[in-house]
Amino acid sequence: MKKKLFVLALIAAMTCMMFASCGGGGEGASDETGKVYYLNFKPEQDEQWQTLAAEYTEETGVPVTVVTAASGEYETTLMSEMGKDEAPTLFQVNGPVGLANWKDSCYDLAGTDVYGQLTSDAYALKDGDKVDGIAYVIESYGIITNKALLEKAGYTVDDIKSFDDLKKVAEDITARSDELGFSAFTSAGMDGSSDWRFKTHLANLPIYFEYQDDGIESTDAIKGTYLDNYKAIWDLYINNSTCDPKELANKTGDDARNEFTSGEAVFYQNGSWEWGGVVGDGLLAEDDVTMIPIYIGAGDEASQGLCTGTENYWCVNSNASEADIQATLDFMNWCVTSKEGTEAMANDMGFTIPFKAAVESNNGFVKQDIANTDAGLTPVSWNFTTMPSEEWKNGVGEALTAYAADQTDANWDAVKAAFVDGWATEYALANEG
Template sequence: MKKRVLALVLSTAMVSGILAGCGSSTGESSEPAASTEAAAETEAADTEETAAETEAAETAEDAEIPSGRVYLLNFKPETNDAWQELAGVYNDLGGNVTVLTAADGQYKTTLQSELAKSEAPTVFNIGSAADAQTYADYIYDLKDSEIYNHMTDKSLAVEYDGKIAGVANCYEAYGLIYNKTILEDYCTMDNAVISSVDDIQDLDTLEKVADDINARIDEINEQFGTDLTEAFASAGLDDGSSWRFAGHLANLPLYYEFKDDGLEDLTAGEAEIKGTYMDNFKRVWDMYVRDSAADPKTLNSGALNAESELGMGEAVFYQNGDWEFSPLTNPDNGYSVTEDDLDMMPIYFGVDDATEGLCVGTENHWAVNAKCSQEEIDATLAFLNWVITSDEGRDSLVNAMGLSCPFDTFTGDYEPKNPFGAKANKLATEGKTSVAWSFNATPNVDDWRKGVVSALTAYTDGSGQWDDVVTSFVDGWADQWKLAHEE
């Protein structure tokens, strides 16, 4: 049942890029059971899952460790420590794994730099079929790989030119992370806009709540002993944070426009967009800025730390994803929030708030470098299979990295534990529609986002107009689409 629920959530979000090459050599590429029969079925299912888990662990333990070079260029900075530790464990078993993690917003630049070296990455991240097209000569077909065969939902793989170009290693959800302890305390105040957190079901209510909280910071701190400074954590427009808005917030107007246009695949995109929902984008962005303590003129300074603001109880709302659960609750980071303080709600956009769920999808796909030697390719595939079948690998992905993984080996103790991901499932079972990651269709993603961020920065600091943001969004899309799809 859990797998069916997961499939329901993921069916609303297709998959998304960037690829690498080796400098030398070649390679090809619930309710209690109502009857004895129901109880027997449940027991059989549990036994099947346990057997599969045990078999996976035994297979990983018995597998011979190849000595070929493995170089993983990691896409997610927040998982660096866990990947380094995991590589160390594998190397102690006889492996030869190196992990390099690109800085926030610097993956493409780092990849290009690493490709120029004689020992380039053997496995790297791609986000979409568009990336596979761009780097088609470097794609190794994963259709016969163990990691592909272990996928519970093969629609999460990136397919291009008859090949399985990338295998999703996790699925993710994003929305508005919020401090429910502070928000629940606010609900008890005299003249609060809402009496329960559940009253926030649309953008109208969210705006009123955020405005009221921001206007009553001192009163809230005095009454509850909090250290609140703002309703919304800072909306940084530097390279390490701007993707949250030029990518993840921008997803909402793309998603709703693609729906209006009747696209069957809401992550495939189209050559031209109209900017139908840019007024909604402006409304949400303006709320983020006015209900934050950050100076609108310094949002691109790089000096802001929205994660810390939420983590230290200084902000109530923080737009980000389930990957933030692990760093927010890691005691080594020194944050004051605990798991019990945290929850997530949709980014209400004022379009179809009554049925909107969290944004669910992935940009994280393992792609294996076809230009590496066969020895390197085989060693890389063996390492990735060990990661998703061994106790050490599964524990790291689920517990240390806080990921939800789409493989049949992640049962029992290795089922997703991230409560933000669980919230996506919960909303889906309640009839909400998960928002597809339509931004995965973005043409020349870095260049398009750069134009949007530049215009958004100027609008926010007062040196530009909102019309310039719309122009960069709409005309910039058409220009980049033409460039990306030139023959």
């Protein structure tokens, strides 16, 4: 009996030790100085963040952990990480809708140094007077254009200043595609790796013009005033592309990029983050690509710029210890003010950051956006952050795919229904209770 008790005690002791060694890591030494745990949203820049974090630790001695969630898995990763004792001190939300889940965990950034560095209040994500998040990168998207191919077809980007011009050029290229050896548009793939370009980014344009008309910034019920324009540009994309519109359901983001870099198409709708994917060794020459605005035949096209905005907001976890919050704020401030930080963000990550000390980025699309703004064009803002839910985007995406495969009025009505009625339903569902 005694022996049995002894054995039991031994096991108990061993089990305790096992847990102690699991849970005990990370505490101790750094309690006074605080530490930073950044859950990064952008897999493309993971390596650069790791380097920057190491540099900061070397300089200040404050430990910085950067973890990057896999593409499309940010919300799931964030949810499980936030439940832990060692939760992220710095995390991201994608805008007002994404904030809904996390606003109780957001530290009020009003009055902090890093907030004071913002170039405009428009880049802060506010809930009343409380500053829940601040944008740390500004991106642009439009139609990436292969200038060399466009010239081969007998045009230059200066010939495209409106939707009608774009339509004329695209349809001319399609008519002569056998002789030219390339198509107007890359495949508008509706696979999960690519459909966001249309169900989210392209859908931003009708939403933007409607908001402009009504003078609002978000809505609980979209009217769909510019859906005919949305149809016109979608028709143009799918009927002047490298593949049969019936095949679109299966086309991926890589397909479109490969078609563009191998010179099979002139136009490719995507954003400034794609710079490294289309320009470089074995890809296209820097001088051969540029980005033009997405014209849909609405608003004042002569002064329309690229779609420029952000869906990357930094939030500080209010549940972290005071020392950790301070350490995180210091780290953020260092990233956007120090020479190392700003240079790394501009050159290594290719970001334009909305902070006073920003260094000019070497990203050609970003430069194009700045040049456009200097020339007096008005950038189109990103309103897709007000889309009521992922479910809404999926509904529109599926309807677009169905319409592409079979271009009937009935199928377009389904797109309209998903867009307008879906918005109201999803808005109600997301904001109930």
